[in-house]
Amino acid sequence: MTTPAVVFDMDGVLVDSEPLWMRARKDLVRAGGGRWHADAETAMMGVSSGVWSAYMRDRLELQHYTAEQIRADVLDRMVGLYRQDVPLLPGARAAVDAAASRWPIAIASGSDRVLLDTVLSTTRLGRCFAATVAGDEVSEGKPHPMIYDEACRRLGADPRQCVAVEDSGAGISSALAAGLKVVAVPRPGFAPKPEILARATVVLPDLTGLDADRVAAVMAHAPPDSAHPTASTR
Numbered sequence: 001m002t003t004p005a006v007v008f009d010m011d012g013v014l015v016d017s018e019p020l021w022m023r024a025r026k027d028l029v030r031a032g033g034g035r036w037h038a039d040a041e042t043a044m045m046g047v048s049s050g051v052w053s054a055y056m057r058d059r060l061e062l063q064h065y066t067a068e069q070i071r072a073d074v075l076d077r078m079v080g081l082y083r084q085d086v087p088l089l090p091g092a093r094a095a096v097d098a099a100a101s102r103w104p105i106a107i108a109s110g111s112d113r114v115l116l117d118t119v120l121s122t123t124r125l126g127r128c129f130a131a132t133v134a135g136d137e138v139s140e141g142k143p144h145p146m147i148y149d150e151a152c153r154r155l156g157a158d159p160r161q162c163v164a165v166e167d168s169g170a171g172i173s174s175a176l177a178a179g180l181k182v183v184a185v186p187r188p189g190f191a192p193k194p195e196i197l198a199r200a201t202v203v204l205p206d207l208t209g210l211d212a213d214r215v216a217a218v219m220a221h222a223p224p225d226s227a228h229p230t231a232s233t234r
């Protein structure tokens with residue numbers, strides 16, 4: 001018998017990481033003689049390290065680096081920034097504590113394991129999570145459902161009884177495709193396409209209103225349509 005559960009994304013949901021990602025990536029582009037594009041931040045949001053490192057190589061004119069070198073450099077910069085401070089978003093700690101008080105909870109993050117573990121240890125949130133899945137532990141990143149499938153498997157939970165908390169179009173599509181219901185907390189200025197956001201069970205401006213009763217109401221909602229778009233998710 002499975003139990004309901006809650007699965008959180010990390011970047012943009014629990015952690016205000018986008019300014020740090022942009023800083024780390026821009027610093028590498030500047031040091032490597034590349035060229036930053038206006039749409040680069042949006043293009044790399046919510047995707048796996050393999051996708052964004054290839055994007056930086058090919059689109060930001062860093063062809064003299066391999067994608068793996070780009071990935072390693074940016075991750076090293078991010079670890080250094082997180083060790084200085086992890087900027088939790090408003091309501092993040094309370095939402096995690098509220099969910100963990102009623103259900104097993106997990107993280108399904110597109111970030112690599114080294115960043116996930118750094119965030120959890122620095123913030124001391126690691127004690128709350130029964131399972132965590134990092135982007136480099138699955139072969140297909142969001143919007144593919146694999147990471148949510150794996151999070152539910154590690155929890156021993158039926159995805160149809162679970163709730164995902166997501167901010168990006170790629171993340172919402174991933175969770176829906178795996179069969180979870182979705183609480184969407186889109187980041188200002190980076191909201192998913194309206195047709196994707198409309199498929200979430202509830203949309204909140206931030207996590208400050210996400211208490212256990214709100215999560216329970218989402219769990220009781222009719223199951224979502226599991227078909228999801230795999231094209232542009234932003």
